[in-house]
């Protein structure tokens with residue numbers, strides 16, 4: 001089976017700063033991939049390149065059988081790339097339900113019955129009891145859930161989650177992980193950038209580590225986390241410190 005997403009030699013610089021450097025990886029259909037790396041490593045930039053907010057300066061991005069490298073974000077969304085942002089920016093004056101309807105309308109979701117599809121997504125993401133509340137009145141956890149629900153309302157094949165667990169309590173994080181697992185089990189492929197590694201490890205099949213715009217480690221999540229190089233660059237534990 002061909003990969004759902006395929007990046008080949010993807011590069012992006014801001015001035016002299018190269019934030020995506022020869023990024024090459026595939027995402028299989030149905031896979032859940034985690035991305036970690038220090039602050040400023042280039043993780044969100046990678047999502048901007050996959051989602052179409054930024055164009056790479058070199059390399060190609062293929063999604064669902066098509067070359068999407070030069071395609072606009074709106075077109076990629078219609079093809080099935082759904083994205084949540086690190087800082088949620090819902091339409092605060094609209095109800096939670098209306099936020100989903102807008103996403104399904106403009107994301108080209110292609111649901112037979114958008115209203116009942118959005119209702120189902122509210123149930124799945126634990127927001128049904130808040131459906132008629134203004135999005136501006138939600139708690140942080142609910143805003144994070146709404147961010148994910150709005151992406152799901154575009155009916156994605158691939159869901160990009162950017163630090164969705166950031167700022168949550170341990171219990172809230174646990175509940176959110178259960179929701180993400182359920183979404184993945186429903187057939188949606190996932191790429192999840194997250195600093196809360198234990199949450200990530202509960203969901204993903206594979207882990208990619210980025211540092212200074214390059215992939216520096218990749219593979220089975222626990223093996224990657226045990227790699228001394230990863231411990232040094234990501235957690236600041238140097239092999240020398242441990243020996244001391």
Ligand SMILES: Nc1ncnc2c1ncn2[C@@H]1O[C@H](COP(=O)(O)OP(=O)(O)OP(=O)(O)O)[C@@H](O)[C@H]1O
Pocket residue numbers: 014017019037038039040041042043044045046
């Ligand atoms: N539009 C831009 N113009 C100039 N520099 C940018 C731009 N976007 C990002 N950068 C820089 O690129 C680098 C990578 O940023 P990016 O947000 O991708 O990192 P990140 O790994 O997601 O970090 P964090 O974990 O803190 O969210 C940073 O040094 C950032 O300041």
